[in-house]
Amino acid sequence: MKKLEQSKLIGNKTIQISGSKSISNRLLILESLFKNIQIGNLSNSQDTQLLKKALLENTETVDIHHAGTAMRFLTSYYSIAEGKTTILTGSGRMKERPIKNLVTALQNLGVEIEYLENEGFPPLKIQGRKITETKVDVPANISSQFITSLLLIAGKLEKGLEINLVGEVTSRSYIEMTLDILKKFGIQASFIGNLIKVEPYNESNQSAVINYEVESDWSSASYFYSFAALGRETIHLKSFYKESTQGDSAIAKIYEEFFRIQTIFTEAEHKLTLQPDLNFQFPEKIVLDMNNCPDIAQTLCVTAAALKIPFEISGLGTLRVKETDRLLALYNELQKLGTQTEITDNTIKSLNFNDPEENISIKTYQDHRMAMSFAPFCLIKELNIEDEDVVEKSYPMFWEDLSKILNKE
Numbered sequence: 001m002k003k004l005e006q007s008k009l010i011g012n013k014t015i016q017i018s019g020s021k022s023i024s025n026r027l028l029i030l031e032s033l034f035k036n037i038q039i040g041n042l043s044n045s046q047d048t049q050l051l052k053k054a055l056l057e058n059t060e061t062v063d064i065h066h067a068g069t070a071m072r073f074l075t076s077y078y079s080i081a082e083g084k085t086t087i088l089t090g091s092g093r094m095k096e097r098p099i100k101n102l103v104t105a106l107q108n109l110g111v112e113i114e115y116l117e118n119e120g121f122p123p124l125k126i127q128g129r130k131i132t133e134t135k136v137d138v139p140a141n142i143s144s145q146f147i148t149s150l151l152l153i154a155g156k157l158e159k160g161l162e163i164n165l166v167g168e169v170t171s172r173s174y175i176e177m178t179l180d181i182l183k184k185f186g187i188q189a190s191f192i193g194n195l196i197k198v199e200p201y202n203e204s205n206q207s208a209v210i211n212y213e214v215e216s217d218w219s220s221a222s223y224f225y226s227f228a229a230l231g232r233e234t235i236h237l238k239s240f241y242k243e244s245t246q247g248d249s250a251i252a253k254i255y256e257e258f259f260r261i262q263t264i265f266t267e268a269e270h271k272l273t274l275q276p277d278l279n280f281q282f283p284e285k286i287v288l289d290m291n292n293c294p295d296i297a298q299t300l301c302v303t304a305a306a307l308k309i310p311f312e313i314s315g316l317g318t319l320r321v322k323e324t325d326r327l328l329a330l331y332n333e334l335q336k337l338g339t340q341t342e343i344t345d346n347t348i349k350s351l352n353f354n355d356p357e358e359n360i361s362i363k364t365y366q367d368h369r370m371a372m373s374f375a376p377f378c379l380i381k382e383l384n385i386e387d388e389d390v391v392e393k394s395y396p397m398f399w400e401d402l403s404k405i406l407n408k409e
C-alpha cells in the first residue's frame, strides 16, 4: 500500500522517463526476425523485460504474464518459427484477454494453433510453419495489437502480406506507429483505405546497421500532465521529440485545450516543459473521443474528477479488455473521489461531483494505470494506493520519480 500524503508540487524539476514500451516491444521482435540494431533508451518496463527474456531463451513454454503486446506479437512470431512447437501462456487476466481474431487470421494463413483452455483465449499451442498464403482478413475493432502482430512478421513472408482490416479500426495510431518502424527497417508498406500491403524484406538490406533511439514513453508522461494541471507548477520531462509516432502524445493538445498546460519543446535536449497558465479558467465540459489514445483515458478522467469538470469520453470499448475492465474500475474508484459516473460499453460520463471520502484507498485491480492515474489526486487530498508495485508493468521508477516532485504540505 502506498500512502500519498496531501502534497504540493515542487516547480521546475526534471524527470527522465524511459523509452516507449510500445516502440521497444516492436523493435525487439523486428531485431530478432531481421537484423541487429543498436537500440538506445529501450524501455525499462517489466513488459519489455519479459519479451526480451522470451526471445533470448526460446524455450518451449513461454509465460508472458500480463504483457498484452508481448502475448499478441509472439503469437505471430512463433507461428513462423518453422518446425517449432510453442506453448504461449500468461497471467490469469491474460487468459481472459481476447486473441481469437489474431489466431483465426493465422489459422487462415495455414498455421496450426490450438486453444489449450478456453476457445478464443490464451494459453495457445502454436506449431510454427512456413506461411505461403498472401492475403488475410482481420476484424480490427477489438485490438490493434492483432494487426501489428501480423505486420511485424509480414516482411518475413516470401511474398509479403495483404491485410484487409474488417469493420471499425480501433487504436489506429498504434498501427501507424508499426508502419513507421517497418519503414525504418527498410520494409515497404502501404495503408490505403482498409488495406495494408507489406512487401517482403529485401535481404540485401541486412548489412546496413540501424541505430534506433527510442523516444520516451508518452503514456508515462501523461501522469505529469495531470500533476501539472492540479498543482499548477512547471515540470520538465525527457526524452521526447516534437514529432512523435506515439498516439498518446495527444495528451499535450488535450491538456493545452482543457487545462491550459502549454507544452514547450526544447529540441536540443529532447525536453518537454509543461507550463501551466496561471490565469486558467475551467472549461464547462470535456467532450472527447479517445479511441486513438485509450491508455491516457484514465489520466484524463482523474484530472477532470479532481477539478470537478464534467466529462463525457467516448471511443473506450477496448478499455473493457485491458489489464482489468478499466471502465468498471474507474466507475468504482472515482466514487471515492466524490465523482459519480455512468459507463456504457465504450463511454464514461460524469454525473455529479461530491466531496471525496474521508479515508481514500484506491484499488488498482492489477492495473498499473489505475495506480498512476489516481496518484495526482494527492495534490487535493491524501490517499492510499493499493498494490503499488503494479506500476512495474510499464513504469518501474514511478514512485521514485514522484518523490522528486512532491513536498508534504
Ligand SMILES: O=C(O)C1=C[C@@H](OP(=O)(O)O)[C@@H](O)[C@H](O)C1
Binding pocket: 021, 022, 023, 069, 142, 143, 144, 145, 148, 170, 171, 174, 294, 295, 318
Ligand atoms: O500496440 C501497442 O503497443 C498497444 C496498443 C493498444 O492496445 P489496443 O490496440 O488493444 O487498444 C494500447 O492500449 C496498448 O497499451 C499498446
Ligand SMILES: C=C(OP(=O)(O)O)C(=O)O
Binding pocket: 066, 067, 068, 069, 070, 295, 322, 323, 369, 394
Ligand atoms: C493496455 C496496456 O498494455 P498491454 O495491452 O500491452 O498489456 C497498457 O499498457 O495500458
